[in-house]
Every structure is written in structure tokens, then in C-alpha cells.
Amino acid sequence: MNSTIYGYVRVSTKEQCEERQLIALQDFSVPPNNIFMDKLSGKDFNRPQYQKLLKKLKAQDLLVVKSIDRLGRNYEEILEQWRFITKEKKADIVVLDMPLLNTRQPGRDLTGTFIADLVLQILSYVAQTERENIKQRQREGIAAAKNRGVRFGRPRKEVPLEFDLLCSEWKKKNISSREAAQKLGISQDTFLRWVHGK
Structure with missing residues (x-):
């Protein structure tokens, strides 16, 4: 052939x-x-x-x-x-x-x-095996860094002083979550996350 x-x-x-x-x-x-x-x-x-x-x-x-x-x-x-x-x-x-x-x-x-x-x-x-070893080393590295106090991801925004006042206004339904977020210069999602985190 x-x-x-x-x-x-x-x-x-x-x-x-x-x-x-x-x-x-x-x-x-x-x-x-x-x-x-x-x-x-x-x-x-x-x-x-x-x-x-x-x-x-x-x-x-x-x-x-x-x-x-x-x-x-x-x-x-x-x-x-x-x-x-x-x-x-x-x-x-x-x-x-x-x-x-x-x-x-x-x-x-x-x-x-x-x-x-x-x-x-x-x-x-x-x-x-090498792929698994790399993943294991990454996991160990992250765990060690966390133990040293290293934080991963974007730094969390500081909650401004006006938040409590605006949150109170929002709870009384005097303003919407969107308006409150705009006044604080943050996204509506962030405002609601802060509300529910309180």
C-alpha cells in the first residue's frame, strides 16, 4: 500500500x-x-x-x-x-x-x-503532575500570604461618614438607593451591599 x-x-x-x-x-x-x-x-x-x-x-x-x-x-x-x-x-x-x-x-x-x-x-x-504541583504551590502561597495578613482582590472602599444618614433616609423611603449611591459617589450595588452588611 x-x-x-x-x-x-x-x-x-x-x-x-x-x-x-x-x-x-x-x-x-x-x-x-x-x-x-x-x-x-x-x-x-x-x-x-x-x-x-x-x-x-x-x-x-x-x-x-x-x-x-x-x-x-x-x-x-x-x-x-x-x-x-x-x-x-x-x-x-x-x-x-x-x-x-x-x-x-x-x-x-x-x-x-x-x-x-x-x-x-x-x-x-x-x-x-506538574500542573497539580503548580496549583498546590499556588494554594500554599495564597494561604501563607493570608496568614501574613495580605489581602487579595480590590481594596474595599471605606464607608463614608454620610452613609449612615443616607441609609436612614433610604430606610424611611425618603430617597431611592440609586439617589443615595449617587450622593456617595458609589454604585447602587455597593450601596445596597453596605446596607445589608450593616
Whole structure:
């Protein structure tokens, strides 16, 4: 069966550095016509070119990417795409930045795929652990700062002296909460929060 080499490039609109990825794919002899590229905003992860590429990809074809994070936003997604391409599509993957992530090793049915899968699982575990460690360090840092008396969020506004008088007028229905807030130079929400906090 004839196999085809494809390349995939993904850049965010902020990055704009597709040239580096394109050069790496061309150096690997990926035909320019077989390179699919998506340019995405940070929020939008709809990848039309990637979906088009997946439709073309068939058994024994080869997908080349510069780095593993081109396949997904996080390791769960990367693992899912890896499994889909190698197990369901039965295509190969080469990650140029990580030579161990290459399912075309000799004896691909066993050794090559097994080693690449293992490396990917380890990377996934390390990334997940690192994310959890960062969150834990953040939680510990916040707790330590709070113990030192550091306050987070915007500083609370001081309640002006006229507040009690205006609050009393508001309770007597002589003025509306909006009017009271305007006189104090605060939002209506803040006025009502102060009222209910008293």
C-alpha cells in the first residue's frame, strides 16, 4: 500500500511563527501540498484544516508535526488524538522535537509504537503532575500570604461618614438607593451591599 507523508502546522494569531514549523516539515521532505495549517485565536480551537487532514489520513500514512503540542490544547486531548491516529487510522506519527515520539521505529507493530506510546504516557503524567504541583504551590502561597495578613482582590472602599444618614433616609423611603449611591459617589450595588452588611 502506498503511504503518503502529511504535515500539520498550528499557530495562534498571537504567535505568528509558522515559518519555523514549515521549515522543519520541509526539511523532513513533507511535500508542500500535503502541509495543513490552522491559525487560531487563543479562545477558538476549531481546527478546520486539521479535520480535513484527518479525513485524508489512511493506514500507513505518516503525520509529521514539529512539536507534540500541535496535536492538542492539553495532554488529555493530545493522548486522544495520538490514539485515534495510531490505533484507529493506523497511521504513523513523527514528532520532530522528540525523536522518541516516532511510531515508525523498526518493528513498528511492537517496539516502535510501544516505545512512542510509553513516552507519551510518561510525558502526559509529568505534565499532569506538574500542573497539580503548580496549583498546590499556588494554594500554599495564597494561604501563607493570608496568614501574613495580605489581602487579595480590590481594596474595599471605606464607608463614608454620610452613609449612615443616607441609609436612614433610604430606610424611611425618603430617597431611592440609586439617589443615595449617587450622593456617595458609589454604585447602587455597593450601596445596597453596605446596607445589608450593616
